Amino acid sequence: MTASVGIVFLAALVTAIATGLGALPFLFIKQMSRRWLGVSNGIAAGLMLGASHALIAEGSAIHASWTVAGLVIGALLVAVSSCLLQVRSDLHVGELRGAGASKAALIVAVMTLHSMAEGIGVGVSFGGDEKLATFVTGAIAIHNIAEGLAISLVLIPQGVRVWKSAAWSIFSSMPQPLFAVPAFMFVAAFEPVLPFGLGFAAGAMIWVAVGELLSDAFKDAPHSNVATSVVLGLVAMMTFQILVKS
Numbered sequence: 001m002t003a004s005v006g007i008v009f010l011a012a013l014v015t016a017i018a019t020g021l022g023a024l025p026f027l028f029i030k031q032m033s034r035r036w037l038g039v040s041n042g043i044a045a046g047l048m049l050g051a052s053h054a055l056i057a058e059g060s061a062i063h064a065s066w067t068v069a070g071l072v073i074g075a076l077l078v079a080v081s082s083c084l085l086q087v088r089s090d091l092h093v094g095e096l097r098g099a100g101a102s103k104a105a106l107i108v109a110v111m112t113l114h115s116m117a118e119g120i121g122v123g124v125s126f127g128g129d130e131k132l133a134t135f136v137t138g139a140i141a142i143h144n145i146a147e148g149l150a151i152s153l154v155l156i157p158q159g160v161r162v163w164k165s166a167a168w169s170i171f172s173s174m175p176q177p178l179f180a181v182p183a184f185m186f187v188a189a190f191e192p193v194l195p196f197g198l199g200f201a202a203g204a205m206i207w208v209a210v211g212e213l214l215s216d217a218f219k220d221a222p223h224s225n226v227a228t229s230v231v232l233g234l235v236a237m238m239t240f241q242i243l244v245k246s
């Protein structure tokens with residue numbers, strides 16, 4: 001393990017900033033159909049599933065049982081937190097504008113939970129080998145662009161400027177650097193915990209991919225479009241992984 005806390009923070013900061021890129025297409029187009037939102041959420045889910053697969057494979061190679069245990073605990077933790085927050089899956093950062101204080105706090109809490117799972121994924125992957133870290137960081141950064149697009153698709157029609165929409169998008173991912181660092185420090189300090197941590201991050205990320213991204217995607221696009229985009233996202237990630245590893 002050669003990574004330092006600084007590198008982990010920077011990597012997770014880059015993934016957060018990537019979210020802002022999702023607003024940029026709106027410099028050129030003023031409107032985009034909900035169907036594209038569904039497709040981009042589907043692709044984002046596929047990317048996350050690809051990254052989770054890599055985390056599980058890495059963890060299983062070290063200690064399969066601990067990886068499975070981590071997977072269960074990670075997914076459970078996100079599921080229980082979501083229930084406690086009484087997550088309505090139609091909550092979006094776009095509604096922050098004009099939302100009451102309690103609703104705004106709920107939206108921020110849901111965003112934080114989602115982004116936290118991804119930050120832990122980045123942090124833990126840096127405890128594994130360097131290629132895994134590159135791969136997972138890349139997957140989360142690209143997926144964040146899709147999320148920024150989804151956020152902007154809600155904000156821009158409400159008259160929010162592109163740069164402001166980019167800023168909100170980046171803000172929604174700020175938990176990533178904040179949670180990546182302690183997750184990394186934890187698996188770095190207690191190396192035997194690494195396979196558990198890799199499973200934990202995968203479990204949390206799979207929950208987010210299915211519970212949020214996919215359930216949103218199915219609302220906006222026909223099932224077959226969503227299914228195709230999930231597979232495309234997954235294939236893109238596997239291809240990226242082959243390129244990184246060779």
Ligand SMILES: [Zn+2]
Nearest residue numbers: 114118143147
């Ligand atoms: Zn996400």
